Amino acid sequence: MKKNLLLVAAISLVSTQVNAQCPVGESEVTVNVVLDRYGSEISWSLTGPNNTPVYASGDGYANATANGEYPLDPVTVCVPVGTQIFFHAEDSYGDGWCCAYGEGGYTVVVDGLEVASGGAFASSQTSQVFLGTDLAVENLTMEPVVVQGDLTITGSVVNTGVTPITSFTLTYTVDGGTPVSVPVTASIDPGESYTFSHPTPWSASLGSHSIAVDISDVPADGVASNDLLDQNVGVADQSAPRTTIIEQFTSSTCPPCASLNVTFGPTLTSLNTNQAGNNIAAIKYHMNWPSPGNDPSYNPDGNTRKSYYGVTGIPDLFIDGKPMTSVGASYIQDQAARNAFVDLQLSYWTNGNTINVTAEVTPLWEYTGTHKLHIGLVENGYDYAASTTTQDEFHFVQRKMLPNGQGNTLTPFAEDVTQTVNREYTMVFGGPAQGNYNFWDGGVQDVTVVAFVQNVSTKEILQAALAPVLVGMEENEAGQELRVFPNPTNGALNLMFDASMGSGNASIEVFNTLGERVYGINRPLNGGTQREVLDLSSLNDGVYFVHITADGFRASRTVNLTK
Template structure:
């Protein structure tokens, strides 16, 4: 509990630091001023409260503004001996001192703090009688058991000092039904006003029988060996059910979060710190369900794919994250609102089942056998058992937008299905058995954990929560060999990679790999393959490097003996049969198809190889020019002057002609059979033929010479207008659509300037034609139609 300054001093101090709302009252005789002081955290919009006398509201406040801590101090005059009820709520469920400010509330009268708190979760109610505080008033405010107790139990209670005088001794007593009173004077402490202390009775409570209901009375008396001035708060009478066997029930925290949720990133660390504090790791069973909103989250996507992403979200009606549910019905709200008090309160209730678990992973299948032994009669028809597989995940970079990289206890699958496993009503000591198996597409969950919980869906109470903290999965083994594969490359090394450091199954260090790895030709009885076998210093990878290339199209046998991790869990012997690939000869593909036409005269043909190539004498190919044959018309035609280059990967040759290729010219291009790949497989010679386009840069040249042809269509005559920039030799040809020359006019050297040329087409048949003008070194074409 917090220690506060005197209210008047504190009020003056706060007034100078914070914005305040304050009201006071002048009271008549028989009345007393009651003051409610609220100091908000930075999320004031979540807070509402009221003070009532019966149904009449005397004071109220909230919601407040967010962003800063605000003081709201209100007073009212109330007739003495009135029973008052103070109620405060937090819509988010994290109280007002969970990390977003140092909020608190106080109820003050007679210059005495009747009640103060800050860590109240979603809310709390306090009822008291307005009367002057006693000088000596001890209160038994709590005991360390709820509705259940074991046959032998050590009683602990909480002594709260409601009076003005320090309490330094107290009598603590207990009685079962109307039996013997067991009283003990507790000394050696001092509890000041408005403070509390846990006290323990030295005599253990013992019940004569189990699985029965008893009434136990616990009370305090004689504070400081004097009479308690208020005995109405000294006694707790509890009806309890006595259990034969006490099994600790872990505190189940069902946590709803998302990797792109900003508030999750701010609240989850608070929950993580609580779960890791003290002995809480042994008390808590935590499971995280990742939601589809507000943004990207691959952990939701994983579970959405198996249909389990939204099951528990719907069950609890979760509409926003972060959210957390404790014990099924103990608490639901922000994770930061879960307090140690909530954990301790939930943990104080025992489990109603004893859990016996056997689990095993074989290949890609997990086998689960669970026995649930009931420790009391359970008559509900709404019992469900859930078995979840969880995993700790840590990403190198945040998988969502909120920056979080570590995710504890992520639900990966509900082995009992979305709705759980139905349990029939069960009697004490009877056993419910659950046997499950689930196959995975390759067991890819690292360090899995098993969580088992039983829930009564009639009130959502968790009757048992059990978690297997040990990693029960065998070490993960990955290899570049697939059993039955037929395309293993003959010069590749083989390897086994483990997800953890491994050792021999006798706990000794791995030193002799010859007893672990077997590598043979054909089968397990075949000839040994000579290879260098090594293991990394961290014992996470074994590499097998054959001394020579493996043979093509040959079967090999590979095995690895069991190895274990630090948990003494080993994988089973793994056997592989595989066949090496048939290595194909390299192939060459030209960038121009064989017999392709209309190839641009500026083209630079390329040859792409299916593999890196070298010369047949095993030397590097640097200048491929001598390997290329490039000629006009065919393989016996005129040589084309060119150069050739090969890229750094040795799988692409580029051929660059020394001059622009001729228009409408057929060419022959070939690569000689003088290269091979790294497997000494030679390339077969390959050739193509192609024809260049009959035009070249038509639109630009038409614009350059301002070329016009008319009329179009034409009949007997065609006029051509052009503007020669220089004196130019001009030849005009008419070609049919097959590219054959029909008629040609050699105009010789024409003068610069505008020229009009008339062509006689009387002997040209009707049809589509191309007019080709050669002006100096330029070729210009124009399509025309001749009609008759």
């Protein structure tokens, strides 16, 4: 996402352009490119295999002053029949050519027939075309880690040729074992993709496996090298419900940020973002640019996160550590619906303006690499009339990372081995200014704790969690001892907690992922260890959030119901 405004210069084209009819034995290939607002980030090329030869290319375009579509003149070249060509589209910023700043994109047309198109990607996209007949395995769409049991082999094939395809044979093997084949009848026109789900599932057993998918029996198939694709899949014995997290880089001095907020702000609100019982979290890091660059919410922790992601322009958005390719609600919900294989339990207790946060990280799969736990204190919202844009109301704003923007380094993961991180911080309310970590004037009740586990090198966020601070319900240290088991549960859920510091009645509530209260009881606190059995058998399978509150006591846990 973007960006500081740049001056507009004249649009230039670096390419080879031919507009004559092609000779016999060659096909006419036309490239149509439409820029979005930020043309300076866009480059493209049309090449043969291994980038040789280069038939045409373009870059060095200027930026426009407004979001929109800015088509270039078509570029036409002649290419020998039977040649494999590649269209490479690149965006130096990493947010593609579409769609937040205009419906940019490209099409490749061969002898009047559109055979490839694109534009919605992150940093780059490559479309391959064979000037003849060719069907290729486009991608495999299984998750990298799954739960043991029947797994449907899914993915897509794409017609990269210039002739229609009506049938093929689809085969998969696991770890080089017995091939599992099925004939497929489908009408796939040039440039079109066909999504497949193999009708014979794989009985996934625990461990790491290699799945290979290949296609055959395509008459006159011209390229054999793209008929096979493989994917490594890990199989675990359990999963955890996912909380997805959106990280946004923004500023009160950024007009494009304000424009994005007109639609994106209501989207986050509609998804109950950062609300108790929900599984969508958000944290926004405010920057000190563009000019005048005087946003009071800018602080070093946000700057550290900016450097980690390599952000050079705003607004910029990431979801679970990956650049967001859409800001729509359904896209966010799809991310949140994925299984997670790290369990992250988050709790806290407060004493005045001092907050003590405890996070328990339990890998359910032996992920390799270095991982960090990041904990953020987020201000839910405030008004700032001195904003230099049309936006004067701000939400989900990062005020402090614990202990800082570098996070907490975890020891190497071992399956089912829990690591516990404790952090304490005293919040200061009032007087926010660049360089300090002061909150605005909302008080403790306007703070949400968010946390997430991130692979340092790949930037993938494996799991997140959120815990809003509730008015008048300070969690004591005993709240950290809340145990829920079994989890996942088939209906009967045991709660055990120490209420020695609590008094009066305890409210035990269960919320679904929409934030709806679906179960609740009140019971007296008698002191000492408490035990309660909840009957959730009447609820639908899914993710639920259990909250216990009482005078001086608060704790929350996430539960997976599978009957």
